[in-house]
Amino acid sequence: MSEMLFYLLALLATGGIICLTLFAVSSAMPILKFWGGLWATGLIVSVFIPLAGGALTVLAPSMQTPAILSATPGVLHTVFDASLFSGPGEMTGNVSPIIIRDVGPTLLLGLYITVLLTGLIRLIAGRRRAQAMAFQAQGPYELDGIAFWVSSEAGAPFAISRGFGQDNARIIMPARFEAQLNDLSLSLILRHEQAHIKRRDDQLGLLLRVVVAVCWFSPFAHILFARWSQSAEIQCDAAAVANRPTEMRRVFANTLLEALHITADRVRQYPAASFSTHRIWSEKMRITQIMKGSPAVFKRSVGAIVLACLAVPATAIGAMSIAAHGKQAAYTVTTPPATQVIAHIKIVEGKITARFGQRADPFDDGKIKTHNGIDIAAPIGTPIRAPSDGVIVEATKLFDNKPAYGLVVVHMSGDGTQTLFSHLDEFSVVTGQSVTAGQEIAKVGNSGRSTGPHVHVETIRNGERVDPLSIWPTLQ
Template sequence: MTLPLTFLVAVFCVSGILFICAKLFLQFDERAEQWPLFWATCLSLSLLIPLSGLLLLMMPEWVPTPAFEILSLHEPLQSLGLIAGTELTAVKNDSLLTLANANKLLVTLYFIGASLNIVTLLRGRYRIHRLISVAEPLGAWCEDDVLLTSLTGSPFAWTPFGQPKHSRIVIPEAYSRQMSRDSLSDILIHERTHIARRDDEFGLILRIILCVCWVSPFAHWMFGRWSQSTEIQCDMAVTANRDPRMRKTYADTLLQAIHIMAGRVRQYPAASFSTHRIRNEKMRIIHIMKGTRPAFKRRRDKVGLALVASTLSVVGMMSVSATARANNKSPQPIRVAEGPPAKLPAAISPAFSAIVTGRLTSRFGPVADPFKDGATRNHFGVDIAAPTGTPIYAPANGVIVAATDVYDGKPAYGNVVVLQTEGGVLTVFAHLDGFTVSSGQTVTKGTQIATVGSSGKSTGPHVHIETHQNGTRIDPMGVWTIARNKR
């Protein structure tokens, strides 16, 4: 599975798990419904955890311990059909091409969707900027940052990113004609609360996250909850310490705003006072009439949320990375050339042609880590050092599965050639200077396929040779004859 597809699956799964956790927490304490920081954290983690997991995956020196591998979701996702299976299977060129094209299509559609969402967001911000540039001051009874226009159907607060002192409040002309000054004053208090809380700036960041995570319906749900909770918080600022009659007056103002908004369809990516979402407005009115007080305002609540979010981030990052690594270890379908099959050896024999002339520098199994002093690591192949450009030969008849500069999404391997031979055997040749074959090509033993190099993460010119039989890494020295210079 490519990294973009791994990212998409991770975003969907992480946001889904966060959705379930949020729902459970709401059952435990329904006040979280009006806590914007809670929903902003959930939405941010939907992107932060997959990105951090993939960054951890791309660190060659990090190897997950068995404890981390327990966090892997490889088996559950495989059972759901979201990732590839583990069996080594042979497929025809057209089947493999169809699978590759489907993956490319999904990734392409994702990037197109993300691009369209970002363009839509930028166009909306640009429309707001133009709207504000032609709007006029509301009147002498309010401050200069309050503007009047006929180009919008609902009041909203707008803040240039990082410049709260240059914030503006936009009021539709219909409001100035149909509402009393007291109602307009309540709306201004509501919008100034948005500015004080910097909701427009935080909303822009969350909208960008939503553009990246647009494939997940759970991410859209979290953003909707955040938007609704910010409106409830600002309503609380208006109705704080008011008697029931004054709260009813403010509720009537909101109902009147919904009625005026019904004649407008254009929405701007900003914190609008009223929307077309009747269910959300109904909830706001309920909170207004109840005189709900702000919840989770104490420092210990924020610290607790930060600790939980940090724990989820670390565990989720390890899980995403371990899942991706487990999936990458699974052998991929092998490309079989069209036409008559090549006559391959019936069984593995150490009498095949030598691979390269050089000096053995690292054996299969536990070895000293060349990148960490005093540390050891499992070496899943053998390393043969030789001058750059030394020829590398096919040890047996077979088919070239891959000839690429990025193998299995791991640039640390450098240039790589993968050879498939009889008996369920794959042999990987890594850190090459270059290769003389292409994917799908049939080769015979003794054919030059590549040259020794030092590409990828390497300490010097050599070839790293790995051998996989039926999905298991085995010692190449027990399979192939590798010629070496005497020391």
């Protein structure tokens, strides 16, 4: 049993040394900070080294026992010798120290095995629930060439597979996401999950979870796994917006924030490659990397998974021996990164009938309410033109589940400024489409909750609603 204590201490020490080393390396070479292979390898090695040593003591019993192991029983006797704390006339003999020395390691081993089995059972049960959910989901559906399935039970999008092949993998989209997010946001999420599948993060993550379960008592193992998980998410975020214009990063960051809002009351996590981690500090890091651009995406090699596969059996052998011995999106966006306001372009011909700010609500007996945009009255069918080069982030008949808006088009400029046009008669663009300044995108209408033919215009810059006239003076 003394070897068991040595194993636990060695594992903690090895994990601590590797953790400090990897943090130092990632600080010196920032490009490695978000490379999942670095943290996965560190986790595997931190567990493999001490357990491999334990396995060798059984596989080669004729080998001389290391001096530190030979000394361990004496150390244990000293540590657990309660007679050192007894007064005169108390506890004569060595009966109690011997009992403590013999029973202590046994209790320690029992605790270790109990927590280990509990962790493995929970891991297996969670995995089975996730697979059952995935293969009972409705579908397949397809968006931009990527197949996905919809489940009302899922709390967050995730990718899960059976075996090591990519052919058996499925992307599961929660029904609430499918209902509340626009096609562009869904497309970016699907690209993110598709990156997980290509990298085989689901399989590697499962193996690393087994390693963490075996090494449950080591805080360093949990730290290394958390860093691998965060790195995998950031790399897949980078893949989702790779070769896309700058404004797509802002759209994706907003999508991640929306995902956090949608999943706020459904925090159950499954052992699979999930889109949202529910950890605010991690999501803040992801949003920061999305907006400024992550380092180069490292491809997952099969060798990393093979290394993990070899580490898990070695881990099990070591523990037992010590105990015994003692697809791409279809959108093509080519907009420039900066907003271009063309002075001579008239966005829509008409008359301003309601301005930004406080006004009397025409639907509530003149009660004073905040008007988040401006209203421009014009005949039905009057063209509405793109205020600048940009991308259409939404073109829908039902915006934000609010029929009052009627038909809506949301335009986003290269600097992230979003402009909404509502109560439309029709629109001539689709979500994700690149547009140029002055291009017709819709026509004035009277859809939704409206007092007459007009277009309602809202503008959001840096996350706040602003007066559209302050951004687009040609609306006058």
